[in-house]
Amino acid sequence: MQGGAADSAAVAAAPELTGGARRARLAVAAVVFVLLLAGTAWGQDDQFPFGPFRMYATRQRLDGTTSWYQLEATTVDGQRIFLPGAAYGLRRAELEGQIPRFVADPGLLGQLAYAYEVRQPGGPDLVEVHLVKWRQPLEGGRPSGDPTSKTVASWRR
Amino acid sequence: MASLIPPPGALGAGPVSGARTGRHAGWWFPPTALGRVAALRLLAYAFVPVDLLVTTTWVGHHGDVPGVLYRPVMVARLLHLPTPTRTGVDLLKLALLVATVTGLVGVLTRATTLVRTAGVAVFALYGWWMLVAMSYGKVDHDRVAFLVLLGVLPTVGAATLGEQRRSLQAGWAIRMTQVAVVATYFLAAWGKLRFGGWNWATGATLTRAVLRRGTDLAQWSLDHPGVLRTFQWLLLLLELAAPLLLVVRRERTRAVIVGALIAFHVITYLAISIIFLPHVVALTAFLSLERVGRREAPS
Numbered sequence: 397m398q399g400g401a402a403d404s405a406a407v408a409a410a411p412e413l414t415g416g417a418r419r420a421r422l423a424v425a426a427v428v429f430v431l432l433l434a435g436t437a438w439g440q441d442d443q444f445p446f447g448p449f450r451m452y453a454t455r456q457r458l459d460g461t462t463s464w465y466q467l468e469a470t471t472v473d474g475q476r477i478f479l480p481g482a483a484y485g486l487r488r489a490e491l492e493g494q495i496p497r498f499v500a501d502p503g504l505l506g507q508l509a510y511a512y513e514v515r516q517p518g519g520p521d522l523v524e525v526h527l528v529k530w531r532q533p534l535e536g537g538r539p540s541g542d543p544t545s546k547t548v549a550s551w552r553r
Numbered sequence: 554m555a556s557l558i559p560p561p562g563a564l565g566a567g568p569v570s571g572a573r574t575g576r577h578a579g580w581w582f583p584p585t586a587l588g589r590v591a592a593l594r595l596l597a598y599a600f601v602p603v604d605l606l607v608t609t610t611w612v613g614h615h616g617d618v619p620g621v622l623y624r625p626v627m628v629a630r631l632l633h634l635p636t637p638t639r640t641g642v643d644l645l646k647l648a649l650l651v652a653t654v655t656g657l658v659g660v661l662t663r664a665t666t667l668v669r670t671a672g673v674a675v676f677a678l679y680g681w682w683m684l685v686a687m688s689y690g691k692v693d694h695d696r697v698a699f700l701v702l703l704g705v706l707p708t709v710g711a712a713t714l715g716e717q718r719r720s721l722q723a724g725w726a727i728r729m730t731q732v733a734v735v736a737t738y739f740l741a742a743w744g745k746l747r748f749g750g751w752n753w754a755t756g757a758t759l760t761r762a763v764l765r766r767g768t769d770l771a772q773w774s775l776d777h778p779g780v781l782r783t784f785q786w787l788l789l790l791l792e793l794a795a796p797l798l799l800v801v802r803r804e805r806t807r808a809v810i811v812g813a814l815i816a817f818h819v820i821t822y823l824a825i826s827i828i829f830l831p832h833v834v835a836l837t838a839f840l841s842l843e844r845v846g847r848r849e850a851p852s
Contacts (some may be wrong), residue, residue, distance in 0.1 A: 412721065413721045413722060413725075417722075418578070418582065418721075421581065421582075421708070422578060422581060424729075425581055425729060425732075428701065428729070428733075429732065429736065432697070432733075432736055432740065436740040436743050436744060436747070437743075437747070441687075441691075441692040442626050443626070444626045444627075444628065444683075444684075444687045444692045445683070445697050445700055447692060447694075448743075448744045449694040449737065449741040449743070449744040450694070450744045450747075450748055451693065451694055451741070451827075452745075452758050452759075452761075452762055453745045453747070453748040453749050454748050454749050455748075455749035455750055455752065455753045455755075455758060456756045456758045456760060457757065458755075458756060458757050458778070460757075462760070462764055481611070482614060485614035485615060485616075485618040486614070486615075486618060486690075487611055487689075489690070489691040490689040490690040490691040491690070492690070492691075493624075493689070493690025494622065494689075494690040507618075507619040507621055508622075511617050511618050515617050532764055534757055534760060536778060537756075537757035537778030537781065538776065538778050539760070539775055
């Protein structure tokens with residue numbers, strides 16, 4: 397326990413801020429939070445760190461279809477394998493963020509094969525990389541049936 | 554007696570209340586114990602190496618991704634930052650580790666100039682690290698409050714663990730962090746209303762989250778969409794109510810709310826493997842961390 401006298405000494409004030417220092421801090425606060433508000437209202441991800449906070453912000457329809465993508469590959473001995481994001485250096489959401497590019501130019505999947513070779517020097521050689529879209533229908537917000545898959549882009553060595 | 558210490562944010566705390574503080578401007582400068590800033594420096598600079606080496610290792614993986622897949626966000630383009638390479642990313646990581654360790658040494662040895670200089674470097678390098686993180690097609694929003702915390706820490710002068718002396722510099726730094734934490738929740742709700750619409754909470758967004766990345770602990774919920782919808786409502790209301798944290802005056806109440814929020818983040822992690830760790834570090838700015846390392850004043 398501390399004594400009252402000791403506490404009074406301990407809480408003695410540190411020096412005041414000067415008027416200029418105070419105004420500068422208020423200006424910084426205004427700039428940071430106005431940008432954050434504007435980014436939320438009108439911005440896009442590109443304006444990070446002031447863009448909108450949009451993780452899981454879209455609405456999934458109860459009777460719609462939810463989908464996700466994954467990367468698969470054919471090895472030199474003909475096996476089809478799943479490539480987790482860490483194997484080629486991108487998170488799944490990053491892969492998904494660039495889907496239109498991969499579909500328009502499947503050669504970009506070859507760049508992921510290259511990254512895979514750099515990151516997994518001991519792994520099996522890949523001769524094909526496939527971008528696979530998975531679809532899961534929902535009924536009343538509940539998964540209905542098994543998910544189905546479809547290859548939307550492929551690259552061959 | 555402890556009761557002699559007015560609660561943080563209370564006016565009339567002696568000379569620091571300052572007659573020149575305008576009624577509204579004063580809200581940004583609540584006299585706050587310097588010990589809280591010292592504790593946050595310790596926590597933030599100790600967290601960065603954990604973030605780099607353990608919990609967010611995927612950022613470093615970007616060094617192996619060919620530059621054609623680099624999609625620099627606006628700030629990275631404005632600063633003309635180079636396209637990340639293996640060597641570049643490793644050097645950045647090393648510089649950041651050196652800066653944070655220097656900051657930690659500065660806090661523990663009470664070397665004020667060192668801790669502030671290192672703090673500026675940590676802020677700049679971590680900001681750069683985040684631009685490398687977010688420039689490959691996906692942007693996260695668990696970092697904003699932590700970036701604000703790193704930005705404001707060097708604006709405070711000398712601060713020692715357990716120091717009860719109050720300062721307006723410390724008050725502004727803590728207030729900025731608290732507002733950024735609250736904004737993260739509140740603006741996340743705004744984002745849901747903007748992108749998902751007013752009926753976001755009546756949809757199946759959490760079903761989608763569990764399907765995408767649900768753990769074994771969460772699979773049961775797929776058969777109970779009503780439970781997931783209830784969680785969506787709770788989440789939205791919780792985020793919209795976050796600004797109330799800024800008006801709670803009782804220290805114990807604040808601690809309980811912070812504890813509940815940390816529990817929320819842990820449960821989210823157990824269910825869908827998403828955790829806002831940097832945000833949680835910033836969230837502790839609501840706690841009376843000036844109690845950490847508090848010592849008897851010399852008589």
